[in-house]
Amino acid sequence: MRPVGLPWSYTMQAKGGFEMNNFRLSLRGFQYSGIALHSVLKIKLYAIKIILFIVLVSTESFGSDWKCLTLMTNPVDGSFIASCYDEDSIVWNGNIIRYWSKSVSFEVLAELPTNDPKTSKYIAETAIKLINSGYVPNVMKTKSIKLSIPVAIFDKFIYYTTMIEQLANLERTKAIDKSCFEINVNEQLFRLVSVIEFSSQGMPNPRTINGEWKSIHPDSQISSALELFKMIKK
Numbered sequence: 001m002r003p004v005g006l007p008w009s010y011t012m013q014a015k016g017g018f019e020m021n022n023f024r025l026s027l028r029g030f031q032y033s034g035i036a037l038h039s040v041l042k043i044k045l046y047a048i049k050i051i052l053f054i055v056l057v058s059t060e061s062f063g064s065d066w067k068c069l070t071l072m073t074n075p076v077d078g079s080f081i082a083s084c085y086d087e088d089s090i091v092w093n094g095n096i097i098r099y100w101s102k103s104v105s106f107e108v109l110a111e112l113p114t115n116d117p118k119t120s121k122y123i124a125e126t127a128i129k130l131i132n133s134g135y136v137p138n139v140m141k142t143k144s145i146k147l148s149i150p151v152a153i154f155d156k157f158i159y160y161t162t163m164i165e166q167l168a169n170l171e172r173t174k175a176i177d178k179s180c181f182e183i184n185v186n187e188q189l190f191r192l193v194s195v196i197e198f199s200s201q202g203m204p205n206p207r208t209i210n211g212e213w214k215s216i217h218p219d220s221q222i223s224s225a226l227e228l229f230k231m232i233k234k
Contacts, residue, residue, distance in 0.1 A: 064088060066168035068139050068161045069101060069228065070221045080106035081176065083221055084168040090229060097183040097229055098193070101221075103176040104168050109160075112167075119170070127162040137161045142227050174202050183226055189213040190222045 066084040074081050081103045089100040112120035139145060140158050149157055167173055180194040191213045197205045216222050 064100075064169075066102065066165060068137050068164045068168070070139075070224050071106065071164075072221065082106050082109075082164045082168065084165065085225060085228075090232075092233065095184060095186040097185065097226070098180065099225065099229070100178060100180050101225075102168070102178040104164075104173055105176060106164070108173070109163060109167050123163050123166045123170075126166050127159060130162055131158060135162065137165060138232060139224070139228055142224070142231055144224070144227060174198060174200075181222065181225070183216070183222060183229075184213065185226065185230070187213075188216050190216050 065087040067087050069083045069085045072081050072083060073079070082105075083101055083103050086100045086102070089098075091098045109123075112123065136158055140154075140161060175198050177195060177197045179192060179196075181190055182193055183190045191211050192209050193211060195207050195209060197207065199205065216226065
């Protein structure tokens with residue numbers, strides 16, 4: 001993962017939380033690199049979707065703790081996506097790691113000051129309190145991030161990454177998708193165990209997965225997850 005050259009354009013105002021005007025983020029190093037979700041069957045039984053949605057909501061309400069993993073571009077429309085992992089879902093079984101991740105739109109965060117000033121203020125103030133208490137998102141502690149992000153914007157990246165985590169943990173924030181992955185640490189392989197995409201209305205659309213093991217690309221989201229989880233385990 002090489003988040004090289006991250007030009008930021010933003011304005012911040014103390015009153016009323018924060019505002020981001022003409023916000024632009026160029027992600028040249030974060031590449032959505034090859035979690036192939038092609039040629040899969042869609043389960044379209046409405047009843048199954050409803051049951052699965054209830055299960056997901058119930059599971060998340062009992063202790064999901066979403067942390068930022070990567071920022072990447074959506075291959076469909078070019079928008080920016082924040083991929084987050086559920087810290088409470090990480091399970092080590094020998095050399096196999098299983099975890100859940102979800103993707104949320106980074107654009108939602110940028111648009112909050114206009115669309116929902118109250119929530120925008122809450123997220124900004126919560127992030128500031130956490131950082132002032134010494135909190136640093138785990139992803140910002142990884143060696144690859146420390147070596148890749150310019151010092152001049154590192155603190156800003158901590159701030160925005162913390163806000164992304166707050167946004168991801170809001171119950172009403174709609175996920176783009178949720179995925180369950182397994183990583184074989186020794187063999188440097190991964191597989192997608194389960195994936196659920198969500199409509200703009202929040203309805204789940206589960207997809208059948210063949211669970212094929214694939215090699216981990218050096219600059220992928222999975223390689224970032226592996227580095228992060230190994231660091232957390234130490």
